[in-house]
Amino acid sequence: MDITVNILLTIATAATPLLIAAIGELVVERSGVLNLGVEGMMIMGAVCGFGAAYLTGSPWIGVLAAIIAGALFSLLFAFMTLTLATNQVATGLSLTILGLGLSGMIGTNFVGLPGVRLPNLYIPGLSDIPVVGKLLFGQDPLFYVSIALVIAVSWFLFKTRKGLMLRSIGDSHSSAHALGIPVIAYRYLAVMFGGACAGLAGAHLSLVYTPQWVENMTAGRGWIALALVVFASWRPMRVLAGAYIFGAVWIGQLHAQAFGIPVPSQFLSALPYLATIVVLVLISRNKRLTMMNTPASLGQPFVPDR
Amino acid sequence: MKKLIGALMLTVGAAALSTAASAQEKFKACWVYVGPVGDFGYSYQHDQGRLQVEKELGDKVETAYLENVAEGPDAERAFERLAREGCKMIFGTSFGFMDPELKVAAKFPDVKFEHATGFKMAPNMGIYNARFYEGRYIIGQIAAKQSKAGLAGYIVSFPIPEVVMGINAFMLGAQSVNPDFKVKIVWVNTWFDPAKEADAAKALFDQGADIIVQHTDSTGPLQVAQERGLHGFGQASDMTKFAPKSQYTAIVDDWGPYYVSRVKAALDGTWKPEDRWEGLKEGAVVMAPYANLPEDVVKAAQETEAKIKGGWNPFTGPITKQDGSEFLPAGAVADDKTLLGMNFYVKGVDDKLPQ
Numbered sequence: 001m002d003i004t005v006n007i008l009l010t011i012a013t014a015a016t017p018l019l020i021a022a023i024g025e026l027v028v029e030r031s032g033v034l035n036l037g038v039e040g041m042m043i044m045g046a047v048c049g050f051g052a053a054y055l056t057g058s059p060w061i062g063v064l065a066a067i068i069a070g071a072l073f074s075l076l077f078a079f080m081t082l083t084l085a086t087n088q089v090a091t092g093l094s095l096t097i098l099g100l101g102l103s104g105m106i107g108t109n110f111v112g113l114p115g116v117r118l119p120n121l122y123i124p125g126l127s128d129i130p131v132v133g134k135l136l137f138g139q140d141p142l143f144y145v146s147i148a149l150v151i152a153v154s155w156f157l158f159k160t161r162k163g164l165m166l167r168s169i170g171d172s173h174s175s176a177h178a179l180g181i182p183v184i185a186y187r188y189l190a191v192m193f194g195g196a197c198a199g200l201a202g203a204h205l206s207l208v209y210t211p212q213w214v215e216n217m218t219a220g221r222g223w224i225a226l227a228l229v230v231f232a233s234w235r236p237m238r239v240l241a242g243a244y245i246f247g248a249v250w251i252g253q254l255h256a257q258a259f260g261i262p263v264p265s266q267f268l269s270a271l272p273y274l275a276t277i278v279v280l281v282l283i284s285r286n287k288r289l290t291m292m293n294t295p296a297s298l299g300q301p302f303v304p305d306r
Numbered sequence: 307m308k309k310l311i312g313a314l315m316l317t318v319g320a321a322a323l324s325t326a327a328s329a330q331e332k333f334k335a336c337w338v339y340v341g342p343v344g345d346f347g348y349s350y351q352h353d354q355g356r357l358q359v360e361k362e363l364g365d366k367v368e369t370a371y372l373e374n375v376a377e378g379p380d381a382e383r384a385f386e387r388l389a390r391e392g393c394k395m396i397f398g399t400s401f402g403f404m405d406p407e408l409k410v411a412a413k414f415p416d417v418k419f420e421h422a423t424g425f426k427m428a429p430n431m432g433i434y435n436a437r438f439y440e441g442r443y444i445i446g447q448i449a450a451k452q453s454k455a456g457l458a459g460y461i462v463s464f465p466i467p468e469v470v471m472g473i474n475a476f477m478l479g480a481q482s483v484n485p486d487f488k489v490k491i492v493w494v495n496t497w498f499d500p501a502k503e504a505d506a507a508k509a510l511f512d513q514g515a516d517i518i519v520q521h522t523d524s525t526g527p528l529q530v531a532q533e534r535g536l537h538g539f540g541q542a543s544d545m546t547k548f549a550p551k552s553q554y555t556a557i558v559d560d561w562g563p564y565y566v567s568r569v570k571a572a573l574d575g576t577w578k579p580e581d582r583w584e585g586l587k588e589g590a591v592v593m594a595p596y597a598n599l600p601e602d603v604v605k606a607a608q609e610t611e612a613k614i615k616g617g618w619n620p621f622t623g624p625i626t627k628q629d630g631s632e633f634l635p636a637g638a639v640a641d642d643k644t645l646l647g648m649n650f651y652v653k654g655v656d657d658k659l660p661q
Binding site for chain 1: 341342343344345346350373374459490491492493494495496498499500501502504505506508509510512513524525526529543547548656657658660
């Protein structure tokens with residue numbers, strides 16, 4: 001029983017950063033903006049979170065710093081693509097490259113320092129219940145944040161008027177503009193929300209997962225988060241499921257190997273991308289499904305006067 | 307997407323190209339790293355060696371490096387770029403750079419190339435390595451003495467001879483103490499991903515191992531050991547700061563003296579391609595201070611260390627292969643060529659080697 005609980009806990013830790021980054025990007029893409037800079041914003045969150053926590057001694061200040069860093073960094077992307085209407089793909093890629101380089105520079109002095117860990121939740125009594133206690137009441141705080149974020153985003157997008165407006169911008173920015181919805185303002189906020197989430201996901205890596213700073217510590221998780229959004233066909237609950245499937249496959253293969261079952265690890269490393277391609281093929285075969293979920297203006301710059 | 311990431315990494319690496327003073331007449335020595343210099347592991351130690359070259363020969367030599375260069379075809383561009391930019395000597399520091407580096411070496415006969423941990427040479431390309439396996443034999447002995455479960459978890463990157471040799475040396479060391487010692491092996495398919503490595507450590511601990519050994523480069527696994535109150539060994543750097551209560555020792559690479567001597571040779575005009583493989587005796591491999599261990603275990607480890615420094619090779623027969631056939635008869639010592647091409651396990655390793 002213990003081993004099952006431990007495996008589940010490990011899966012949750014592996015899935016949480018993917019989930020947080022992906023749910024943020026989902027909101028961005030629902031507003032019609034494609035930000036490929038997730039990896040860059042995530043690593044900026046990781047380095048700023050680590051640095052702030054290390055310098056102040058408080059992991060919570062680290063979390064806050066990571067959120068702010070991610071949001072500020074995404075503001076650069078927002079200004080370029082929304083105000084200057086640059087190409088979103090190229091700008092997003094530059095954001096990733098810039099983030100990876102800049103974080104390395106900021107983090108030079110943090111290399112080789114043991115970090116501050118964000119403590120796990122502990123509720124006396126509840127956390128001590130066998131099996132469920134640890135799973136429900138004994139995980140790291142960001143795990144609960146990630147679940148809350150999924151619920152909140154789902155509610156916002158599909159149950160509120162503002163969520164409807166955001167989705168309508170994503171589907172047709174000119175129509176939304178004609179109706180008087182402030183397209184650019186909405187998109188600025190969506191991009192910054194995505195940045196804040198990516199920053200928070202980075203903080204999970206440098207303050208919970210492995211409390212340390214090393215260059216490139218995101219190791220491609222930003223790209224997996226991007227793939228996850230497509231995999232989930234832009235639905236929040238499917239992002240939740242997808243993150244846990246990806247996490248379970250990864251942790252499962254480690255355990256399989258340790259049990260002595262040979263698994264080709266190269267194949268499993270490629271699995272998130274393969275799964276995304278399969279989903280893309282499946283949804284594009286069904287025109288109605290594609291129309292329903294894919295934001296129709298995704299990736300197109302919006303210039304009101306043109 | 308993978309290829310795109312590779313291309314990105316290369317660009318990032320290129321962006322990090324750092325040059326010291328750009329005085330024309332200075333001899334330019336360059337390095338190519340597989341990871342970031344901030345990994346606090348393998349690439350970090352190579353960069354410490356580069357810094358030592360700069361410190362000791364800085365008036366005559368300028369240095370540059372490319373970090374995060376992906377192994378495989380992408381690496382070719384990295385080497386070619388350095389050669390075109392005026393590097394007179396280039397060190398490729400990872401096994402997977404072997405063929406790309408060899409190709410570029412053929413194109414630039416006037417540039418001196420050196421490749422770490424490989425086995426292919428050319429008229430202008432030498433090879434060098436450190437006998438890490440000597441350290442792995444020692445940690446095998448320590449693991450067998452300290453493990454209550456009689457089981458160690460071993461996190462590995464890629465099935466290359468260097469890594470297989472390490473697993474075998476570890477097992478031979480462990481078996482010299484406890485012939486029934488077991489090891490569980492997990493391939494993570496990366497040299498550097500702290501979170502993945504930590505996950506692998508968790509999986510191995512969950513399955514009953516109480517000591518973790520790694521042949522990957524981050525401090526992730528040791529942090530997990532520290533959290534769980536269990537133990538492990540550092541890789542490439544002394545990682546004791548990350549796990550003060552958990553690190554028994556670490557196999558530390560010290561490339562500095564080697565790099566200084568090779569760059570000096572190039573300056574004097576005495577450089578020629580060589581096959582250099584140094585270990586504990588020459589100081590290329592150093593054991594970090596033994597910690598969290600009872601006195602008798604420390605003493606035994608120091609004795610083994612002294613024995614290896616005295617010229618004894620951990621791969622001394624009798625040794626049986628995993629399939630039961632004989633590898634070395636009693637008293638025979640494996641030659642370097644066999645070790646560098648090692649593609650089989652010794653008896654007692656319970657894993658199938660990925661092909």
